[in-house]
Amino acid sequence: MDYAELTKLFDALSHPMRIKIMGALYEQRRYVSELAKYMNMSRPLLYMHLRKLEEAGIVAGSYEISNSGKSMKYYEVIPFDICLNPELLKELAKNIPPQG
């Protein structure tokens, strides 16, 4: 785990709707349209949030064919457990270049 991964993770979790998405997907995996209805959010906006979470490595999507023959994209939470404290930040800070 380096500072770039961690800042990406923090950035992903810095928006309430993304916290809520994480909660919804941790309860159970859901496909995109289902999640959009559940979140009461437009799909384009949901895609933007999902992309951030996926780039941070804490959710993953996979395609499945439903019984009725439709292609569905299911998202689920990737497990993680990080102890966040100043000591960790100090260690990660060592590798940050002068320009940031």
Next chain:
Amino acid sequence: MDYAELTKLFDALSHPMRIKIMGALYEQRRYVSELAKYMNMSRPLLYMHLRKLEEAGIVAGSYEISNSGKSMKYYEVIPFDICLNPELLKELAKNIPPQG
């Protein structure tokens, strides 16, 4: 700890320079100009970053008069330790209103 505090914390830690500031202040407390030189950063920009960290509650500033009579603002790290995992996010998500 509620979701609003946590998103503020994550937002504060979502920038490499702020991770670096945390590292620098955890090593030792520093006054603003000193920190700006250490970080090789302009003071106005540093103030912006410090404000975010302060609003997140993980640094605090206090004024002191130096031996030479000048007013110095020292910043230091406020200790914290948070276990970050999907379970925590699920619990916090319960209190997020529909609009986010």
Next chain:
DNA sequence: TTCACATGTAAGTAATATATTACACATGGA
């Protein structure tokens, strides 16, 4: 063929974050 429901993206706007330059004020010492 038309509808319902799934996928995804392109284009635009509004809001926020990031960063720079310039300014103002106070103190101690040369």
Next chain:
DNA sequence: TCCATGTGTAATATATTACTTACATGTGAA
């Protein structure tokens, strides 16, 4: 008086994020 060093902010420019509307595609069932 002038310089170095400390404090802080206002104004501006640039970049990114957040969000909306509109579009395009494919499938199965009525």
